[in-house]
Each structure stands twice: as C-alpha cells, then as structure tokens.
Amino acid sequence: MTPQEDDLRDFFSELRAEDEQTAAPLFTGLPRRKPRIKIWQLATPLGAAATILLLFLLYRPSPDATAATSPTNVLVISLEASEDPGTESLLSITDPVSTWESPSASLIADF
Amino acid sequence: MQAHHEDAFRWASQCCRYNHHDAEEVLQMTYLKIAEGKARFNERSAFKTWLFAVIRYTALDYLKKRVRFAALDQLPVLAEEQDSGESTLDYRRLLARLPEQQQRVLLLTFYHDMSLSEVADVMELHIGTVRTHYSRGKDALRTLLKKESV
Numbered sequence: 001m002t003p004q005e006d007d008l009r010d011f012f013s014e015l016r017a018e019d020e021q022t023a024a025p026l027f028t029g030l031p032r033r034k035p036r037i038k039i040w041q042l043a044t045p046l047g048a049a050a051t052i053l054l055l056f057l058l059y060r061p062s063p064d065a066t067a068a069t070s071p072t073n074v075l076v077i078s079l080e081a082s083e084d085p086g087t088e089s090l091l092s093i094t095d096p097v098s099t100w101e102s103p104s105a106s107l108i109a110d111f
Numbered sequence: 112m113q114a115h116h117e118d119a120f121r122w123a124s125q126c127c128r129y130n131h132h133d134a135e136e137v138l139q140m141t142y143l144k145i146a147e148g149k150a151r152f153n154e155r156s157a158f159k160t161w162l163f164a165v166i167r168y169t170a171l172d173y174l175k176k177r178v179r180f181a182a183l184d185q186l187p188v189l190a191e192e193q194d195s196g197e198s199t200l201d202y203r204r205l206l207a208r209l210p211e212q213q214q215r216v217l218l219l220t221f222y223h224d225m226s227l228s229e230v231a232d233v234m235e236l237h238i239g240t241v242r243t244h245y246s247r248g249k250d251a252l253r254t255l256l257k258k259e260s261v
Contacts, residue, residue: 005221008249011256012221015202016121024120025135027113030146 112145115159118223122163125218126170129203133177137170144169156232160225163233167215205255213248216241 120138127133141162144150150165152158206214212234219230231241 005249007256008217008221008252011202011252012217014200015206016222018202019121019124022124022131024117025138027116030112031139031143032146 112142112162115162118159119162119166122218122223123166123170125215125222126167127174128207133170133173137166137173140173141166141169157229159223160229160232163219163223163225164235167233200259205259206252208255209248209251210244212236212244213251216244217248217252220245 119141120134123137123141124131124134127137141150144165145152152161155161206217209217215234216230219225219233220227225233227241227245228238230236230245231238234241236244
C-alpha cells in the first residue's frame with residue numbers, strides 16, 4: 001500500500017469500526033460430531049465373522065456320523081479282574097513234536 | 112483458531128453480504144469441516160489465508176444451496192436485510208456497488224491486511240488477475256467516493 005492509498009485505508013478503517021459494532025459470536029471451540037463408522041472399517045470384523053461361519057459350515061460333523069456314534073449303538077466291553085489270569089492253561093497244553101500230525105497227513109496214500 | 116475467530120466471522124459476514132445469520136452458519140460449517148478433517152491445513156500458506164479460503168468456498172456453496180431452496184416469499188426479506196445499516200456514508204452499500212471480485216480483493220488487502228499473493232491464495236486466482244481486480248477496484252471505489260462526497 002502506498003501513501004496515495006490513505007483515502008482507501010480510511011474508508012476501510014471506518015468500515016471496520018462500523019462492523020465492530022456487531023459483536024462476533026462467542027467462540028465455543030470446534031464442534032464435535034460422533035465419528036461415523038465407514039464401511040471399510042467394518043471390513044475386518046465382518047471378514048473374520050464370515051470366515052468363522054464358512055469354516056463351521058465346511059467342517060461341521062455330518063448328521064450320519066453323529067448317529068453312528070450315538071450312545072444307543074455303543075458296545076460296552078468291560079474287563080473284570082479274576083484270580084486266575086488264565087496264562088497257566090497255555091503252559092499246561094503240551095503238544096510234543098512226536099505226536100504232532102500234520103493237517104494234510106490224511107492225504108498221503110499209505111497203502 | 113480462537114485467535115482468528117473474530118476476523119473469520121467478519122470475513123464470513125462479508126462473503127454472505129453482511130447477513131450475520133448466514134455468516135454464523137457458514138462459520139459453523141467451516142469449523143465442522145475442520146473438525147471432521149474434510150478441510151486440512153497443509154502449511155503451504157499462513158493459517159489465516161487457508162482459513163479464509165475455506166470460509167470463502169463454504170460460503171459460496173452455502174449461498175448456492177440457499178438460493179436454490181429459498182422460498183420465493185423469503186427473497187424480498189433477504190434483500191431488505193442486505194440494505195439495512197444506517198450511517199452518514201453507507202460504507203457497505205458503497206462497497207456493494209463494486210463487482211464482487213473487486214470487493215473481495217479490496218476487503219482482503221485493506222480490511223484484513225493481506226498481501227496480494229495471500230489474496231490470490233484465498234481467492235484461488237492468479238496473482239496477475241488479483242492485481243487487475245485490485246487496481247480496477249481502487250479506481251472504481253475512488254470514483255464512487257468522489258461522487259458521494261459531491
């Protein structure tokens with residue numbers, strides 16, 4: 001701005017003085033708004049949930065398999081302890097080689 | 112932000128042709144844009160220059176929508192509001208007789224003490240264009256002032 005512009009400077013300072021008669025609204029800080037959830041921010045949790053659901057659907061046990069293992073078809077085998085373990089019988093059976101006869105001995109024609 | 116609040120309100124008011132209700136609305140919208148990160152200060156210019164540029168295009172958008180949706184019976188009221196203000200020399204009315212770009216350039220230089228390059232940033236105009244508006248605006252305002260004083 002040059003000294004020749006004093007007339008304009010006066011004009012605008014008068015204008016400013018006039019404007020200052022109107023008070024500006026009080027500054028109350030920047031307004032706060034709830035942050036909006038964007039669709040891409042939901043991608044990770046939604047993706048994880050979809051994967052879990054998919055895995056469950058693919059690898060869930062079939063109804064037939066569950067029927068086969070149902071408690072009604074279970075065969076219960078219980079072992080009872082006895083005084084005689086039964087191993088003696090194996091030792092008592094004596095099958096000497098001298099009396100042994102081969103199963104196909106009858107086929108030999110011994111006339 | 113608080114340091115520039117008053118100047119920001121004056122500029123918003125000037126962008127809204129001294130309609131203070133509109134100016135408050137525009138200023139709130141500007142602050143909301145800043146708070147939400149829609150308008151970000153990238154430190155390429157002074158903070159005030161950037162803030163004034165945001166206010167200017169927020170006011171432009173706001174006024175466009177307002178004109179589009181304003182009921183016909185509200186228009187004369189707006190016109191009356193613009194003409195309000197009583198003083199021996201009506202500075203606002205006198206300034207309003209200049210073309211809009213010239214008004215803004217003169218307001219930013221003389222009223223808000225900005226350099227021409229800062230004005231170019233706020234107005235998003237080439238510096239050469241700003242110089243033209245500045246020069247023509249000064250001449251036009253002087254002519255009007257002379258007419259008023261006669």
